[in-house]
Amino acid sequence: MQDEKYRAFNAPLIPNVAPEKMIGIRTPILRKFAKEIFGTKSAEEFLETLPHEFYEENNLHSFLIERIKNFEECVAAVEIFLPYIDNWATCDSLSPAIFKSHKKQLLPRIKKWISSGEVYTVRFGIGMLLRHFLDEDFDEKYLAAVAKIRSEEYYIKMMQAWFFATALTKQYDAARIFIEQKKLPPWTHNKAIQKAIESRAIPAERKAYLRKLKISARRF
Numbered sequence: 001m002q003d004e005k006y007r008a009f010n011a012p013l014i015p016n017v018a019p020e021k022m023i024g025i026r027t028p029i030l031r032k033f034a035k036e037i038f039g040t041k042s043a044e045e046f047l048e049t050l051p052h053e054f055y056e057e058n059n060l061h062s063f064l065i066e067r068i069k070n071f072e073e074c075v076a077a078v079e080i081f082l083p084y085i086d087n088w089a090t091c092d093s094l095s096p097a098i099f100k101s102h103k104k105q106l107l108p109r110i111k112k113w114i115s116s117g118e119v120y121t122v123r124f125g126i127g128m129l130l131r132h133f134l135d136e137d138f139d140e141k142y143l144a145a146v147a148k149i150r151s152e153e154y155y156i157k158m159m160q161a162w163f164f165a166t167a168l169t170k171q172y173d174a175a176r177i178f179i180e181q182k183k184l185p186p187w188t189h190n191k192a193i194q195k196a197i198e199s200r201a202i203p204a205e206r207k208a209y210l211r212k213l214k215i216s217a218r219r220f
Contacts, residue, residue: 001029003026007019013089014055014088017055021054022055025056027093034067058085059089059090062081066095068098075106075109078094083118085121086120088155088158091120103132103133106128111125113128119155122156127159129145130163130166143167143175146160147164147183150185157185163192164188168192
């Protein structure tokens with residue numbers, strides 16, 4: 001399954017994974033493999049063997065977890081795995097399908113994850129709010145929960161920014177208030193505006209207004 005050219009391309013995008021720990025397997029191929037082996041004894045044994053050595057092994061672990069159809073079993077597998085996630089790509093690739101139909105049960109878990117203080121556990125929790133709670137199940141309290149997170153960790157701050165940029169495309173009026181009132185730390189505030197402005201889903205007049213809300217670097 002190895003693709004050396006893909007490995008060379010992908011490795012610089014995930015700087016906190018040592019190049020020698022990356023095999024170079026394209027995600028669709030790895031997902032297909034997960035589908036083929038899911039439910040087998042070897043897959044079950046693989047899920048019980050942590051930590052893994054290679055980046056792709058962690059991604060395969062994620063893709064196997066995603067296929068678990070029982071909510072409690074899936075959450076348990078996620079929580080066992082979260083402490084072993086060591087990069088943004090593995091973190092963001094983990095999105096169990098069963099979560100979509102168990103949102104009420106998911107919320108207490110998200111609250112625990114985002115308050116954990118662990119970089120990729122916090123990032124994962126924010127990501128779950130982004131994926132599942134910015135549409136028909138939206139509530140302003142989710143914006144407040146993400147806004148109050150304080151961390152100097154780049155991968156947490158960036159996910160906070162993505163969350164608010166996405167919120168500005170889906171729940172503009174509610175998210176705009178948080179930007180106007182500068183409830184985010186300056187770097188995250190500006191990055192959220194930047195990502196929102198880059199989105200095609202936001203009209204030009206809103207982009208123009210958001211540009212005016214950027215915080216000057218001199219005020220950092």
